[in-house]
Amino acid sequence: MSEISDYQQQLLHAIQTEKASVTLMEVCGTHTMAIAKSGIRELLPPNIKLLSGPGCPVCVTSQGDIDAVIELVRQKDIILVTFGDMMRVPGTYSSLQEERSQGADIRIAYSPLDALRVARENADKEIVFLGIGFETTAPAIAVTLEQARSEGLGNFSVFSLHKVVPPALELIFSDPDINVDGLICPGHVSVVIGVEPYEILAQKHRKPCVITGFETLDILEGIYMLLKQIKQGDAQAEIQYRRVVKREGNLVARQSIEKVFKPVAARWRGLGVIPDSGLALREEFEHMDARLKFNIPEMEEIPIKGCACGEVLTGKISPPECLLFGRACTPLKPVGPCMVSHEGSCAAYYRYTPAKGRG
Amino acid sequence: MCLGVPAKVIELMANEVARVDVNGNQTEISVRLTPEVKINEYVLVHAGFAMEIIDESIALETMKYLEELLQYE
Ligand code: SF4
Numbered sequence: 001m002s003e004i005s006d007y008q009q010q011l012l013h014a015i016q017t018e019k020a021s022v023t024l025m026e027v028c029g030t031h032t033m034a035i036a037k038s039g040i041r042e043l044l045p046p047n048i049k050l051l052s053g054p055g056c057p058v059c060v061t062s063q064g065d066i067d068a069v070i071e072l073v074r075q076k077d078i079i080l081v082t083f084g085d086m087m088r089v090p091g092t093y094s095s096l097q098e099e100r101s102q103g104a105d106i107r108i109a110y111s112p113l114d115a116l117r118v119a120r121e122n123a124d125k126e127i128v129f130l131g132i133g134f135e136t137t138a139p140a141i142a143v144t145l146e147q148a149r150s151e152g153l154g155n156f157s158v159f160s161l162h163k164v165v166p167p168a169l170e171l172i173f174s175d176p177d178i179n180v181d182g183l184i185c186p187g188h189v190s191v192v193i194g195v196e197p198y199e200i201l202a203q204k205h206r207k208p209c210v211i212t213g214f215e216t217l218d219i220l221e222g223i224y225m226l227l228k229q230i231k232q233g234d235a236q237a238e239i240q241y242r243r244v245v246k247r248e249g250n251l252v253a254r255q256s257i258e259k260v261f262k263p264v265a266a267r268w269r270g271l272g273v274i275p276d277s278g279l280a281l282r283e284e285f286e287h288m289d290a291r292l293k294f295n296i297p298e299m300e301e302i303p304i305k306g307c308a309c310g311e312v313l314t315g316k317i318s319p320p321e322c323l324l325f326g327r328a329c330t331p332l333k334p335v336g337p338c339m340v341s342h343e344g345s346c347a348a349y350y351r352y353t354p355a356k357g358r359g
Numbered sequence: 360m361c362l363g364v365p366a367k368v369i370e371l372m373a374n375e376v377a378r379v380d381v382n383g384n385q386t387e388i389s390v391r392l393t394p395e396v397k398i399n400e401y402v403l404v405h406a407g408f409a410m411e412i413i414d415e416s417i418a419l420e421t422m423k424y425l426e427e428l429l430q431y432e
Contacts, residue, residue, distance in 0.1 A: 007425060007428075010425070010428040010429075010431065011424070011428065013428075013431055014428050014431040017431055028361060029361070030361055030362055057361075083406075110406065110407060111388075111389075111406050111407025111408070112406060112407070113389065113407055114407070133361065133406075134361060136361040136363070136405055136410065137361065137405065137406055139392055139408065139410075140389075140392075140405070140406040140407065140408045143389065143391050143392070143408070186361060187361075187363075188361040188362070188363045188403070188405060188410065189361060191363070191403065191410050191411045192410065221423070221424065224424060225424075242414070242417045243413055243414050243415070243417040244363075244403050244411050244413055244414070245411075246411070250392060250393070250410060250411055252391075252392050252393070252394060253392045253410065256392070
């Protein structure tokens, strides 16, 4: 056995010997997926519970916001450029995929910079980039907006559904119905924001926070660090994912977010409206705000019947506890966004849990 | 969604663009958010941007807690 897998075994062994009852929450869709895939949850002793939180940007997007985007693509001469994850997310009456099959021009891009190319090549069309994601993604959109402004691309705009993570974590820690003893903090969001926001949370709520990487070894080490703090009565923010995350985060990226976006209240699926948790374009960039440019109104929030995504996203239930899970709702025929996105908790559970364990 | 992949910087080009190698495939990314990056360094790539330089001296194999884990044997 190699030294690394030895170490991994030792971490697991230490975690398995833990006697106290502890509930940890991971707040990153990539962790949700990595944990499901590696089978870590099944290896934990019954006294250590691992919940998934609101860590999937597609899943936390509100129903009204999805409906608003669908409203937008129905307008004339619009080309919507989006990350692929958004295509199948069900709105109240339709999805982007359905709109595309009805003739809407919707293109999937890997980078927001691709949307600028589309804008240059289609001067007679309006190009809208669907900005979705947490702090990891916002700097890329910010740089793209700056670039569009300096090129004077009049036909480019962004529909910003961007959200920031710390206000949602604040809400989770403050909710008396959600009992979490420690947080496995998102590795790639933290690449940008650094450790400080978690220091504030850890201190205020007396709960440890560990910024964790995505390999099985990282996750086990992160869990071990949290258990150790809990045992010692500590509540610190620590970085396990030190090879990528700096204490101060990425200052250049933080500055670009700051320059282009301003914090606004935003509605999260399952969590409601959270102050200062969304990112809207600042005044200097407002002419590239698609919501204003195309007069898209706030849409009513119509919940999806029977879908418990809201409870799943706050760790109040685990996916198999939803009555539709694996029956009316599967990745092929998803009812809610948590089953659509690869990193949604329901999709991760469905894909990696053997059929008999699906409840 | 916040997925990041490690890539090795092969060439630094004009306009803060770099050619990088991801698992044997070459592609171009923006290094606007990591202006100090050098050739041969590894970066974490997300949505076509280098988000951070990966510090290879802190490899996965650091095994920071090795000693204290022995007490669980
Ligand atoms: S299983 Fe489907 S219906 Fe149930 S919470 Fe998940 S996405 Fe919603």
